[in-house]
Amino acid sequence: MINTTRLHKLMDDFIPHGGTPDGGMHRLTLSAEDGAARDHLAAWFTEQEMTLTVDRMGNMVGLLDWAGPDAPVVMTGSHLDSQPRGGRFDGAYGVLAACEAVQAVREEMAATGKAPRCNLAIVDWTNEEGARFQPSLLGASVYTGMMTAEDALSRRDGDGITVAEALKDIGYDGRDKNFPYPQAYIELHVECAKVLEANGQHFGAITRHWGAVKYRLAYIGRQAHTGPTPMADRHDALLGAAHLISALGAMPARAAGTLHTSVGRLEVSPNSPNVVPGEAVMFLELRSPDQAVLDWAEAEMLAAADVGAEIARVTHETRFIDRRPVGYFDEGLVALATDCAAELGHGTMRLDTIAAHDGICMIPICPSIVVNVPSVDGVCHHPSEYTAPDDIELGVEILARMLYKLCDEGLDVLQGKA
């Protein structure tokens, strides 16, 4: 159904918006690069005669209102933002795949002369990555009511710039109130794990997402000269943090593959070679498919945090907690994806996702699914992130067929399958 030349050209055309010479992508949310990518997408919507809406969070939707105002909306897309020095496929693939798939569906419907039963919407969510602003899934979380816009807009990046200010800077502080609410949501994404690759598979449907507990935990010591200050008089915030980082690193070995831990960001203050650190703020994560393991890990982490404080003679405080429970995607959409893949001779592997996706936020709103094609070696969030052209095309072809079936047969097709 799809035009692969057109697909690859569109993907190539977006690379200059933050592409790095090593093949990676540096397109932090609401940066100048993100602004350029958004402008490009907006221009594409106009070209396709799709109606652009931008909400307060800068979430962008292009609507193809071809089935009339009372028809349901099927939304597809992902996010154009990347990690710092990240990859070119994570997120952007889902948005640009949606563009090609919607074009292909329009052409197919035109060729058959049928009337579509659903409107189609393409979405680019703001700050999926959570790199510049925390938490991740910021735009989708506000859209789905999990977070207030006031809270989200006041979040600050490392330079103290708020989301509201950053949106204004690139002209995406939207005012549209008629942002479309979908009756089904489909997100195509590269896998960011190597389960498909390890099993020789090329397509997967995510059926469950892991739960996550994220803390911003600060150790508070006291600045002092690293030379003369007697060791017994030091209150070294970084030493406390180091203990907790080590303890977190050792915990997964006690949870048989059902626990991932990490500290991705550490802010040391004043971070001067000759000053005992007065503060160390850790951004730590615990992830598990099992709520009981998550609860155990959180308690273990807090106990280790206390030990770190005692060793370093410092205190600690929790500045932010984000909890995402374990959850499940729509089985009707899983079945639809499975049918479409089967038409192309491919099996559909049932997958867990450990990474967050905007589609997780959509679960309480409407039938939602995230489908995956392999990422070589499971690499994500690194310039070497790569998905082979065949897999890129396969994912978009399946997405186009899913959208086509929904447009052709209507949403009832999901009921029969679930």
Next chain:
Amino acid sequence: MINTTRLHKLMDDFIPHGGTPDGGMHRLTLSAEDGAARDHLAAWFTEQEMTLTVDRMGNMVGLLDWAGPDAPVVMTGSHLDSQPRGGRFDGAYGVLAACEAVQAVREEMAATGKAPRCNLAIVDWTNEEGARFQPSLLGASVYTGMMTAEDALSRRDGDGITVAEALKDIGYDGRDKNFPYPQAYIELHVECAKVLEANGQHFGAITRHWGAVKYRLAYIGRQAHTGPTPMADRHDALLGAAHLISALGAMPARAAGTLHTSVGRLEVSPNSPNVVPGEAVMFLELRSPDQAVLDWAEAEMLAAADVGAEIARVTHETRFIDRRPVGYFDEGLVALATDCAAELGHGTMRLDTIAAHDGICMIPICPSIVVNVPSVDGVCHHPSEYTAPDDIELGVEILARMLYKLCDEGLDVLQGKA
């Protein structure tokens, strides 16, 4: 001898150049604040009819050339730069004390009608602190030939700005070749330790400085998504660093008060909450009065660095090493300081210094000494750093008397005493 009102006014007048509302000082070397403080000092030299010279490193000297071109130069001073959010006394006290002491000596000589036997020079050394650029003692190290100007000028701060560029930015990229070489060097500094306070003393002469070994050690892992990447596939640079920081924190307990260790700065990259850190660069220090302990500690540190690499499945590399051996100050100047303090009814405590001072660089050049007054609670490199006015005045009075004796009797006074 000194005018205490004039002294306190001069010290107060320099506070606006980087003073913070909490009573601290934020005057990073070669910053706009440092530039303003330097301009102020230069204007003061002009007012006093002292000749300003600025060398390639931005070291500033005001020379009182009153004893003729063949007379020896006695230099006194310290540094105007501070740590980030540091204190108001560390460094600036020594420069402004020198200003008041030189004025007092001029007035005393004028009153007695004697001819001075020495010229007097007041110095402000560039980047004593080593906060913005590493290593510390940068200006004095080049001046004394321990480091080349080319090497020093090419050092970069955290924003990639070189020392050469920063000097140019504030107009202190000096060209003067006739920078005065002293035949004696005296530096007054707050103690940055609480030995004086603990012993009920108000004045000390440093007789020995500890040795130091400083490493910039980088752990190199691989960026990956903190969610899906299996724990066994992670190469977490921060986890390696955390192990080494913990190990360093535990080492001093095995060296009976003769070892200080610290990691003051840690650069995590990309430092994004959702990315396994690909690199973690530690600025670590080992300090001891005993060379054998230093050697042992360095070997222990390197062994712990290997263990950290193994635990985190990462590599490490050493990017910079700075070694400063244990050393001794001039006993002639210690005796002179002791005499001057005794005239005021004060004992002179013999001290070690663990902190670096510009005076350490001067040891191979000429008789050199650093003398101390107490810092409350031994605090340095913190906004609460404080020295009581009585102690401030005592230090300057002793400095003035030392300078006066050298001007009155000549440098021979040191030979008799050593």
